[in-house]
Amino acid sequence: VHSRKRDLLDGIIGGTEETTTGVVRLRSMERAGELRYPVIAVNDSNTKYLFDNRYGTGQSTIDGILRATNILLAGSKFVVCGYGWCARGIAIRAKGMGAAVAVTEVDPLRALEAAMDGFLVMQLREAAPWGDLFVTSTGNTRVISRDHFAAMKDGAILCNAGHFDVEIDIAALEEMSTGRRLIRDEVEEFELGGGKRIYLLSRGRLINLSAAEGHPAMVMDMSFANQALAVEYLARNGTGLNNVVLPVPAEIDREIARLKLQSMGIRIDTLTDEQERYLASWEWGT
Amino acid sequence: VHSRKRDLLDGIIGGTEETTTGVVRLRSMERAGELRYPVIAVNDSNTKYLFDNRYGTGQSTIDGILRATNILLAGSKFVVCGYGWCARGIAIRAKGMGAAVAVTEVDPLRALEAAMDGFLVMQLREAAPWGDLFVTSTGNTRVISRDHFAAMKDGAILCNAGHFDVEIDIAALEEMSTGRRLIRDEVEEFELGGGKRIYLLSRGRLINLSAAEGHPAMVMDMSFANQALAVEYLARNGTGLNNVVLPVPAEIDREIARLKLQSMGIRIDTLTDEQERYLASWEWGT
Amino acid sequence: VHSRKRDLLDGIIGGTEETTTGVVRLRSMERAGELRYPVIAVNDSNTKYLFDNRYGTGQSTIDGILRATNILLAGSKFVVCGYGWCARGIAIRAKGMGAAVAVTEVDPLRALEAAMDGFLVMQLREAAPWGDLFVTSTGNTRVISRDHFAAMKDGAILCNAGHFDVEIDIAALEEMSTGRRLIRDEVEEFELGGGKRIYLLSRGRLINLSAAEGHPAMVMDMSFANQALAVEYLARNGTGLNNVVLPVPAEIDREIARLKLQSMGIRIDTLTDEQERYLASWEWGT
Amino acid sequence: VHSRKRDLLDGIIGGTEETTTGVVRLRSMERAGELRYPVIAVNDSNTKYLFDNRYGTGQSTIDGILRATNILLAGSKFVVCGYGWCARGIAIRAKGMGAAVAVTEVDPLRALEAAMDGFLVMQLREAAPWGDLFVTSTGNTRVISRDHFAAMKDGAILCNAGHFDVEIDIAALEEMSTGRRLIRDEVEEFELGGGKRIYLLSRGRLINLSAAEGHPAMVMDMSFANQALAVEYLARNGTGLNNVVLPVPAEIDREIARLKLQSMGIRIDTLTDEQERYLASWEWGT
16 A cells, blocks of 8 residues: 555656645655655745635634624624634624624633733633634534533524634534524524524535525635645755745735735835835944 | 944843834944844834734824824825835724825835725826825935925925834925925924915924824833843843844734733633644645 | 506505615605605614614624625725715725725715714715725715726626616616626626626616625614514504605604614613703703 | 792793703603703704714713823723713714723613614613723713622723713722822722722813813814804794793704815715705605
């Protein structure tokens, strides 16, 4: 088997990776010495994660929730698990739609940013009985689990905009349920006894892909430009690279931003020669 | 002289730097081989620039403008030059106070973020005849200059929240003026002929320091914790360090975030063992 | 015919009206002496227009636009024609989704509110070459017409969330076009010569009804409660009422708000006896 | 005494009233038959309360709090008592400065609006142990009282932006305190035993007037235009008016909005003849 696998790798110069989760895993493989060819972390390009992850996931998650449920977001209590780039996009948009938003995190720095961005920050066990709607976007497993389901209100809605279908512990939810039925195309109702119902959207799979159309082309253009230019870069330089996770070269990143602005009809300023010199200097002061 | 300078350096283990501009300059010195001792870039610590620069400068700039002028921000056309961490703090708060906000930038990536954050993005020469109020926060020199003054409306107000007093070309403004007078403590009126007046706040020096009280203690606590712990780190490890600009160690950064959350009474979640393993894995998928 | 019409009215105690446009027209009929029975203006009930029109239309219009087009709202230039209750709901939500929003109005008071709410306010002929997307919500006819189409950018998108299909002058658009085709279910492309294309959504009919599912039940509950209780009121008091447009009684309005809060699990404060007396007094001061 | 009072009224044609509270009291006097001359409720003019009360009080209250305390609003838990026009201005601006905002109300309709505007809505006794800062703007007495003080956290800050100095029950706070001292010009610290301290700003008087400069001229211009034109109206029509509370005539209100827009350089659209006719019609439909 091993030799066959090696054969499959013949001629492979390298790869590119689009997602946060994928890059996390590739770095784990690199640390374990299991990476067999260089991979460019397209996800980590500024013109990718700052836009696709934030504005793309932010909008398409709201879109998915609305198509799945047609609930009113204004006045709802909206819990976002995570405050990475995808999660903060979701939190910002939920606030923009009139929800009261709480954020849960495991990272103190991100939690602090969420608080200073005006969001409620609390442990998920505090948020469980408070929230009307819960969206996971952490890249981790069993983020919402048994104890949280038990603490939730009748009518709570759950969905995932993170990765795979592991962020919500569906197996536990099924075990705790006395009955379940599909009440809309993407909405499954779980009865938990005592008249309490919990609604799971799209079986815990990515809500924006399952219930809506994924990200708009107007943001994926930048992600795919990174892919295309990263592949070109690999084709030109690949054989000289080590089997590590590499960043998208800064010139490519910057060029994509420049082209995107142009496509939006936005013109920006340029530094004068004097300003260029000033930025490189340390002699002037006051 | 040179030997005397060397004497002054005797016994210096290293330094720390608080500001974006300072770090830019120290890196220039490092590149030029002029850095005589290691310096820790406190500014670049997450618990510093993400908070002090953004939320601190954002609030204290608004505060300074209000104390200097008592103008109504709601309905005003507010131009922010720059979209670095300080500048975006200012832009967010101006929007939060009801202004229509335009951003000018020289960096395409930042310009793109500003646009997708919902701000108008334009060249300063387009913004000049549009804006009621202009705030510079770029770290550069002569950002607002002769041609911009000429294009501005009667009554335009200018101030700086970037660095020093060089961002607004005051010499040019004085040259163009037929008269000037102080009309409030921090407001100087320049007559430009034809009945047009431009108002310069605090002589172009930092508006938040000149007209208000600077940043709140509740955000400087993190910056100074970085300073104190960076100095302790230098004292313990300094003699073994090269004469370069160094980051604040990640453990210090993270610990400050943890302590700050605690002081705010915010509790966050912790990863389960299973979740720790999951994050480090690459075998599971779907 | 006239006598037959009278027959149809036999036994009618009164009516209720759900929409802003409908109430405007009924008042015109009342002024012209053409109103044959009393009508309760359900639309004008606080628990109707402040919620259904604002939060309902705001969300469902965004929803309709996303389903019709899957465009990215963040960074888009979004023009709302009108700043009535529906229109301001749309403007607020568009801003909340990251768009730069301009408002056009004919009423100076509303225009002033829009400006102080942080929106750009301009004439439609100024907005025409600026906007990426135009939404009408004025209740009037031919709001966007020939000259505006001519001034628009290639790629401009038009839709209506006001009433009927008259707010966009489709006949003029068709006349100006050299070709047209349906490119998505709810998106029609008009070629205007010189390579310029304009996209009309849902043939100018209500975008939230045509392309999405209309308002969420969670806001229509209040509107329909007004309808039901207004009908009950008519049944009880109708024969004693004149043939005029009447408001929903304040007690009904207030009771609906109280019930809605209860359904959302929100408890509020009550006035103490001392506070009731204080509000009715004028003797105390300072 | 009575005859002397009558003498004082000799030659008085009428009055005008600037504040919400004043109008409430004048209506009480009218109901009690105690109003001796006609009064125009300037406060209730659209160009007054929608702007002065909302955008004016909103900004100047934030300004007053910052000047009094220099606390960081980002990340703070900010409680607004009331959701009238002043209070909602404060809530919107606090949110715009990065605070998490809770609203308390006694009116179900306003409470519902606050919730759908994205604010937390709760009883004050729930908010008391949650908030970092409390602002009253209700027009009522003893809104924050003994039980609330007892439930508050160490370090809670209290201020008033409503009316007089009666909204916070200072007498009760003094009674409960073991000590007090002035720690900044407008900040008084009350010790409540067990190391708990509560901070009262400006002795509970209007924070925007005590600690800042009141509303900007750019919003008071509209209020004073209402005053001036209401006085002119009284001078012309006063002797024919009854001793009641009267609205500012709609033409005056509208004219002020028009002039204000003009002063801001904003041009708006005008209805075409066809559109005027359409608005008055009821024959066309679809």
